[in-house]
Amino acid sequence: MKTVKIGGVPEHFNLAWYLTLKNGEYKSQDINLRWQDYPGGTGAMCKALRENEIDIAVILTEGIIKDIIDGNPSKIVQVFVKSPLNWGIHVAHKSGYKSLNDLKGTKAAISRYGSGSHLMAYINAKNNGWNLDKDLNFEVIKDLDGAVEGLTNGKADYFMWEKFTTKPLVDDGVFRNIGNCPSPWPCFVIAVRQDFIDNQQETLKTILDIINNTTKDFKDIPSIDRTIANRYNQKIKDVQEWLSITEWSQKNITKKVISNTQKELFALNIIPKVVDYNDLVYKL
Structure with a gap:
């Protein structure tokens, strides 16, 4: 076999x-x-x-x-x-961020460099007219559990991951979804x-x-x-x-x-x- x-x-x-x-x-x-x-x-x-x-x-x-x-x-x-893929854009439930514009220049949690969460942050930045050199910063968090920890303790400000996978965390009041970014x-x-x-x-x-x-x-x-x-x-x-x-x-x-x-x-x-x-x- x-x-x-x-x-x-x-x-x-x-x-x-x-x-x-x-x-x-x-x-x-x-x-x-x-x-x-x-x-x-x-x-x-x-x-x-x-x-x-x-x-x-x-x-x-x-x-x-x-x-x-x-x-x-x-x-x-x-x-x-x-x-x-419908990427949800998530912040910690208690964070002060309300809109995508609030995230300009803040830190994105990514699973690792070269990952989808990393590359799609560029797509989202381009869609919103941000400066790709100045308005994107990253914190490596490895996986979804790492994102929960990173956003909750303020190591990172937002996290992009498949919308339906993260929906239970939104329902449970861990994340808030403030936008979506479909892959092109x-x-x-x-x-x-x-x-x-x-x-x-x-x-x-x-x-x-x-x-x-x-x-x-x-x-x-x-x-x-x-x-x-x-x-x-x-x-x-x-x-x-x-x-x-x-x-x-x-x-x-x-x-x-x-x-x-x-x-x-x-x-x-x-x-x-x-x-x-x-x-x-x-x-x-």
């Missing part, structure tokens, strides 16, 4: 992986797929891909594009979620180390076939809203709203999306250059 290591965030987007693992669908194809949660998000997964800790990552589009350009020996093989690209892609692509292509195709078969009809799974609500501590109405705006994909990322994403990242000085489509993407 072939052992394959995969990583992703412990969020509702990845429930399809949990369901296919629980059903033994990979083992029936002689694949021992080992899932690893990465609460630290994209930056932590980029590091894990580089250090051969995982073979595959379900990862934010902007983060993996930046890291491949920076030397990560991996390629995007498919879009996983094609809808944008599909949110999650599947990235794979190049040496795994070279040596295990049939295994990779089988894994993708299994997960795609589930995501294709994911919204039609009976009581899927209740399953998500129970597993991820969400309210049913929030889950239903999330399901209504989220679309999975079974196709690879297009040249147009790669081009537009790179242009945006380059304009913000997040990437040092724009590279060829084939430097970032592998077509199986």
Whole structure:
């Protein structure tokens, strides 16, 4: 049996992986797929891909594009979620910040440099007409638990994370949501180390076939809203709203999306250059 290591965030987007693992669908194809949660998000997964800790990552589009350009020996093989990620902009519940303008020049909590929370802070700053050199400051907090601590004790002033993942913290009076910032690209892609692509292509195709078969009809799974609500501590109405705006994909990322994403990242000085489509993407 072939052992394959995969990583992703412990969020509702990845429930399809949990369901296919629980059903033994990979083992029936002689694949021992080992899932690893990465609460630290994209930056932590980029590091894990580089250090051969995982073979595959379900990862934010902007983060993996930046890291491949920076030397990560991996390629995007498919879009996983094609809808944008709805980033909530959060402050501590008792903070004095009321609007996005109040956050200009303050300190953003980020999971790590190169992470989605870091890169999207630039998108939010650009959207609000801030000076990218003077109005952005950062505090590394590793993960959501670190953000709770950092915002509560004043180490950082605001934190950007997926709106529905953080909603229970808003409901509990830990955070206050003062705005949202959708990503201008599909949110999650599947990235794979190049040496795994070279040596295990049939295994990779089988894994993708299994997960795609589930995501294709994911919204039609009976009581899927209740399953998500129970597993991820969400309210049913929030889950239903999330399901209504989220679309999975079974196709690879297009040249147009790669081009537009790179242009945006380059304009913000997040990437040092724009590279060829084939430097970032592998077509199986």
